[in-house]
Ligand SMILES: CC(C)[C@H](C(=O)O)[C@@H](O)C(=O)O
């Protein structure tokens with residue numbers, strides 16, 4: 001297979017970890033006889049520094065022209081304390097999601113046996129956890145009308161959802177549940193929000209098309225508790241944009257290894273793959289960033305193109321690295337390897 | 351002191367636990383020579399059953415006429431699966447908050463040494479946690495305009511905040527921090543929401559009036575992670591209604607004993623005190639509900655009227671019950687006491 005891949009490595013540790021993901025993909029191309037062509041684009045704080053725009057038109061054009069986007073991370077502390085600055089790195093990410101129509105963010109959260117001791121939760125609670133979160137990514141309060149009164153004393157954000165926006169991601173969630181443990185949990189706040197009531201109604205209708213999948217409902221406040229009390233009860237979680245942001249970040253730390261978590265953002269035409277850890281500026285350039293989340297994002301990219309054996313080869317190499325404890329300092333305080341050395345091992349193993 | 355107290359015990363385990371809180375207050379009245387007069391009102395599912403209204407006018411009038419409200423819990427499973435039913439128990443609670451102007455919900459979250467083993471988090475993580483959460487309670491997306499298009503395919507909720515709404519609760523949070531560890535963390539999503547940017551601006555201005563208190567900021571997704579990774583970093587958390595709902599429920603389970611957590615909802619004229627555990631219908635009438643959260647809510651009521659010694663007497667009695675393990679089955683699987691017996695011990699000890 002021939003794939004054109006846009007590489008948007010972005011800020012902070014983004015470039016270091018993305019380089020390892022590319023190395024893994026190159027190893028796959030070599031072993032399985034594929035052609036992957038990588039094309040770099042600017043995004044985030046570095047794009048602001050160089051062009052004044054967190055998502056230059058050339059980057060957007062590049063993404064629209066390629067088969068998939070490999071994303072690193074965005075964010076720089078110099079923008080963090082001023083969220084009302086006119087230009088900020090996050091705007092690049094939000095615009096990219098919207099323009100490419102990436103309406104579903106998919107995050108697998110798994111408790112790795114070898115790492116269970118690293119979890120902040122007790123072993124018996126986290127054991128067996130294997131969740132797939134489907135977060136709506138281009139609607140809701142993120143993209144609704146924002147207003148600030150002229151005198152600057154009243155501000156508002158509109159959370160709006162339409163039936164088709166809910167349907168398309170619901171289908172993805174149910175299809176995923178069919179291949180998993182056949183349970184979808186809709187997280188909402190239907191006892192308070194009109195938009196949540198629409199979610200419940202639409203998702204209930206769609207559930208009828210998937211009779212072998214069980215649908216249940218959880219209010220978001222209760223979901224935030226259940227994620228800590230009993231995370232292994234979850235199979236597929238389906239939720240709107242803002243709740244998904246919170247619940248998926250909460251879920252990401254219970255496994256004890258945020259440096260391992262990958263995500264896919266997909267739409268009808270485009271798809272983007274990204275580690276969930278963010279730009280982690282304190283670690284930039286030190287060779288201590290864990291490249292595994294970026295490498296597993298590359299595996300998700302391969303799965304997206306139905307290259308299942310290839311994806312499995314990456315996952316096997318990652319499992320091997322974990323088993324042999326050939327890992328960065330976050331997972332290994334005795335004999336840590338650098339970002340690059342972990343990437344080398346994984347690429348060689350492939 | 352003479353206090354008129356409205357008692358809204360509500361649904362599920364509400365009546366059982368509220369009865370124990372009253373017992374504790376009666377013991378205080380007796381020992382410290384106060385007069386507390388209790389007046390009962392209907393609220394929640396039981397009010398719907400009896401009057402068709404989750405908050406009958408007589409109940410609202412009763413609350414407006416008394417010095418404080420002691421609240422039990424609301425909610426009944428028969429309403430849970432139909433959040434779009436025209437009349438629901440939650441509406442009573444939301445209306446009560448709004449009508450009484452209870453704009454600040456205050457929740458202390460503390461890791462009790464004696465109970466630390468019950469936490470789903472590892473001991474070293476939860477140890478030393480002592481947080482006071484200030485959640486805005488009468489604004490934001492809970493009370494903003496809700497719309498459903500005529501054909502039922504588009505739904506929206508408006509999240510709106512004004513400067514004065516933010517100021518009044520911010521002052522309470524900073525005043526509380528002054529008496530504690532002098533740190534306020536504002537939880538928001540200022541990288542996405544206009545309303546969050548207004549919160550940051552207004553809270554930053556108010557912080558200048560409290561120079562000895564440090565203000566820091568945390569995006570809500572990060573806050574959901576930090577609450578699990580390192581909860582003892584928090585002193586006072588200040589946040590808007592929806593984020594407060596999620597983050598405070600998440601925080602409530604990390605201590606391992608949701609049956610101990612009390613809350614106060616206060617405004618300029620009225621105040622209401624309530625355990626945070628909810629109606630817990632499965633336990634109703636079995637004598638297994640933990641009354642301590644309700645009893646500690648009574649202690650918060652006393653503190654509200656500056657009866658600090660009296661509040662301390664309740665807290666001492668609770669600590670004694672925990673120390674001697676005279677507790678309900680949630681905290682004691684060997685020789686559990688009933689709800690009533692725990693209440694009796696605490697009242698006697700006072
Ligand atoms: C950077 C921010 C706008 C973004 C979001 O809230 O969606 C991030 O938290 C994420 O989850 O990808």
Ligand SMILES: CC(C)[C@H](C(=O)O)[C@@H](O)C(=O)O
Nearest residue numbers: 191192221440441443444595
């Ligand atoms: C019952 C519900 C409307 C309520 C809320 O969301 O405020 C509850 O969850 C709470 O936190 O008191």
